[in-house]
Amino acid sequence: MVKNYWLVLLLGISFSAHAQWKLVWADEFNTEGTPDPKNWKFEQGYARNEEFQWYQPDNAYCRGGLLVIEGRKVDKPNPTYQPGSASWRTNRPRIEYTSSSLQTRGLHAWQYGRFEMRGRIDTRPGLWPAFWTLGVAGGWPDNGELDIMEYYRGMLLANAAWGSDQRYKATWDDSRKPITEFDDPAWSSKFHVWRMDWDEKRIQFFVDDLLLNEVDLEKTYNAGGEKKNPFQQPHYLLLNLAIGGLNGGDPAATEFPARFEVDYVRVYQHK
Secondary structure (H helix, E strand, C coil): CHHHHHHHHHHHHHHHHHHCEEEEEEECCCCCECCCCCCCEECCECCCCCCCEEECHHHEEEECCEEEEEEEEEEEECCCCCCCCCCCCCCCCEEEEEECEEECCCCCCECCEEEEEEEECCCCCCEEEEEEEEECCCCCCCCCEEEEEEEECCEEEEEEEEECCCCCCEEEECCEEEHHHHCCCCHHHCCEEEEEEECCCEEEEEECCEEEEEEEHHHCCCCCCCCCCCCCCCEEEEEEEEECHHHHCCCCCCCCCEEEEEEEEEEEEEC
């Protein structure tokens, strides 16, 4: 009788926690072919962090109910190459890797809610998959960055970044968890659920319901200018697979193609 009582109580708590959320947007990736243009736009070319990959739409496709973002090793001319350039984007004569970066910028953005992604990440050297958000207003980092899932060099990261008193330099609240701590040799071959719960007071980051990081929004005001809080504005979503760069590590020993597979992305808000 006691066991049944506690089971009913736990089920009631679980149902109550779920019932407070309403699904407001999702992509289940069930239509074969190109990702839905009503939901996603693509970044083009070299983007950030001195990463090795050239972003292009061709590397993302929906197949078998999954969004697949594929990193490929290639050898082709860099169309933006400028001999003698000091910029890492234009001083590379050849493109060695390609991948895709999808975002909802200009299409969908949300302020507060529960953001979920079920996916499988490739954890081999040099790969840098991510599921994250950026604020719609302001330049980085004053617009705010939320890294719901980021992986490189053996670690899962769950981060928030906002403006410091120096331009283009962020203040970070970050968490790093080695995947070896999961004590599961097959962890990388499995799908996992990453989640962010965000309201006006705090942000929490989870993987498979394990809390990775919690951010107090009383501490996230930009240090310069008007001292705005970038987490009190709508954010848009990004999904990408980066390669190498400042943090991603060396992909030289990794066999390509590499894949970041996404089962779904869902956004909930309070009823």
